[in-house]
Amino acid sequence: MLKLPHHQVAGHQAGNGKLGPLIDDSGRFYKPLQGDERGSNEVAFYTSFSSNTRIPDHIRRFFPTFHGTQLVEASDGSGLLPHLVLGDLTVGRVNPSIMDIKIGSRTWPPQASEDYIEKCLKKDRKTSTILLGFRLSGLEFYSQKEPGYWKPGRKSVQNLSPEGVKLVLRNFVSSNTTNELEKKPDCSFASIVYGGSTGILSQLLELKAWFEDQTIYHFHSCSIHMMFEKELALEGKNPRAEIKLIDFAHVVEGQGVIDHNFLGGLCSLIKFISEVLTTPDDCPVEVSSNDAKKNRIHPENGVHLH
Amino acid sequence: MLKLPHHQVAGHQAGNGKLGPLIDDSGRFYKPLQGDERGSNEVAFYTSFSSNTRIPDHIRRFFPTFHGTQLVEASDGSGLLPHLVLGDLTVGRVNPSIMDIKIGSRTWPPQASEDYIEKCLKKDRKTSTILLGFRLSGLEFYSQKEPGYWKPGRKSVQNLSPEGVKLVLRNFVSSNTTNELEKKPDCSFASIVYGGSTGILSQLLELKAWFEDQTIYHFHSCSIHMMFEKELALEGKNPRAEIKLIDFAHVVEGQGVIDHNFLGGLCSLIKFISEVLTTPDDCPVEVSSNDAKKNRIHPENGVHLH
Numbered sequence: 001m002l003k004l005p006h007h008q009v010a011g012h013q014a015g016n017g018k019l020g021p022l023i024d025d026s027g028r029f030y031k032p033l034q035g036d037e038r039g040s041n042e043v044a045f046y047t048s049f050s051s052n053t054r055i056p057d058h059i060r061r062f063f064p065t066f067h068g069t070q071l072v073e074a075s076d077g078s079g080l081l082p083h084l085v086l087g088d089l090t091v092g093r094v095n096p097s098i099m100d101i102k103i104g105s106r107t108w109p110p111q112a113s114e115d116y117i118e119k120c121l122k123k124d125r126k127t128s129t130i131l132l133g134f135r136l137s138g139l140e141f142y143s144q145k146e147p148g149y150w151k152p153g154r155k156s157v158q159n160l161s162p163e164g165v166k167l168v169l170r171n172f173v174s175s176n177t178t179n180e181l182e183k184k185p186d187c188s189f190a191s192i193v194y195g196g197s198t199g200i201l202s203q204l205l206e207l208k209a210w211f212e213d214q215t216i217y218h219f220h221s222c223s224i225h226m227m228f229e230k231e232l233a234l235e236g237k238n239p240r241a242e243i244k245l246i247d248f249a250h251v252v253e254g255q256g257v258i259d260h261n262f263l264g265g266l267c268s269l270i271k272f273i274s275e276v277l278t279t280p281d282d283c284p285v286e287v288s289s290n291d292a293k294k295n296r297i298h299p300e301n302g303v304h305l306h
Numbered sequence: 307m308l309k310l311p312h313h314q315v316a317g318h319q320a321g322n323g324k325l326g327p328l329i330d331d332s333g334r335f336y337k338p339l340q341g342d343e344r345g346s347n348e349v350a351f352y353t354s355f356s357s358n359t360r361i362p363d364h365i366r367r368f369f370p371t372f373h374g375t376q377l378v379e380a381s382d383g384s385g386l387l388p389h390l391v392l393g394d395l396t397v398g399r400v401n402p403s404i405m406d407i408k409i410g411s412r413t414w415p416p417q418a419s420e421d422y423i424e425k426c427l428k429k430d431r432k433t434s435t436i437l438l439g440f441r442l443s444g445l446e447f448y449s450q451k452e453p454g455y456w457k458p459g460r461k462s463v464q465n466l467s468p469e470g471v472k473l474v475l476r477n478f479v480s481s482n483t484t485n486e487l488e489k490k491p492d493c494s495f496a497s498i499v500y501g502g503s504t505g506i507l508s509q510l511l512e513l514k515a516w517f518e519d520q521t522i523y524h525f526h527s528c529s530i531h532m533m534f535e536k537e538l539a540l541e542g543k544n545p546r547a548e549i550k551l552i553d554f555a556h557v558v559e560g561q562g563v564i565d566h567n568f569l570g571g572l573c574s575l576i577k578f579i580s581e582v583l584t585t586p587d588d589c590p591v592e593v594s595s596n597d598a599k600k601n602r603i604h605p606e607n608g609v610h611l612h
Contacts, residue, residue, distance in 0.1 A: 044603040133566030162562040256468040260439035264570030
């Protein structure tokens, strides 16, 4: 009855005897509970969030539907295991293009163990997280019937330079992307996917307004899942652009403080996407690897001692 | 000719044979150049900033005036040393109340040395920086002729809990603060110091709008200096509330990315100050020390397995 998801771009993946999420035919997504604190913490978040009356409806729609937890046959054949039961984000979608972006320049909660903090910090510094305030964590771009999807390796997208990220964000909304990153993406769907009153930018701005105010939760290592249907766009129809927040294993209470870490990264992403909309023809010239040593300030005028 | 500043609340302080900044009678502030990279980097920033035509005037006013560098007699008697020459922020001010706030949940630039990163990270975790996105780094509240100023130890203000910070921000704009933190501050100057079209909140919001867009500089370990004159407020006059950015030894180039770290911290501070304005009578009940272990999510409903 349960099967492998078609459109998972990040996280643990089931298949070949591995433990990962499953879906059913009724639009539900089964995510195995990680055995350590992460699993129970994610259930605690969904339980708290789903019963929290302070969450406005226009924000709640950015979160997956929560159907509790359930014991189901694990994908790795290890028997019955507890799973989170969520709404399947891609149900009813035809050939969606998907991008997962892990938000925040810090992916660890302050109260995590020293080992965990060290591991996260190392990765945050190695990837684009510290510089950008986010990192691409997985993507799957539909091009057309042949070759189908372009799905680059996760490692290659995690540590892109700012120029590299700009290029990916442009390719996401281009009609001429095939099975690799197009250096001259046409950005022909930018205005209907990113722009407009129901586009991705508008949704991100709604989320931003909430994050400027909410002090309930701090979302460490949480991702924004973006999706639209290119074939609808090609037919001149609404491409059903949609964002969702996913992955709440490291959410903690806000203690009366806004989630400045998530908010900062979100604003950085908003700036990148705004730039695609304002300068759709202005493609990055060169995609260099991220070299952090480069950016000391070198003013034209040197130091003058009088 | 040069003398000790009257109103320095943070940073190295001159006096007793120590090296620190000096002022003169013409409104200039002399900051000794730190011998290592920090000194040259701060000069590089001021030089770059002062000649950068992309900085709008309404933003430039938030920065100290830069008069170059100059060799002057150092305060520690070590002879002539190069100093940054800046506008003295407190010139013409009568008994100003001052608060310095170091902005950002990360105080280290990505390209710093491992030793420096480790040192900063340790301090960021020990103080309120990681949780709040900023930390109070020094303050000096004028109360009245007697006892004059309340100037608590820097260490005591750096690691305040969110409730502690709320209390300090309320005391800053209260008439009943004397020589200690008043548990029931009256917030009687909140609306004229924080509020209004020329108040501190309005200035912070202008700065925020710039930080949502600018990708020129990343301001690590930079502080916001806030100031107003209580005696003017008591006389019903405009209390000359003003913010300035200070301390640019760790500014680096933005590489086409917004300064999400500064922006996040700034938004957190804005939220705290907005709360004083919207609920001036709603004082924090208890000022506990910052206990990061407390904030795992504990929903009322536990985990249910079906």
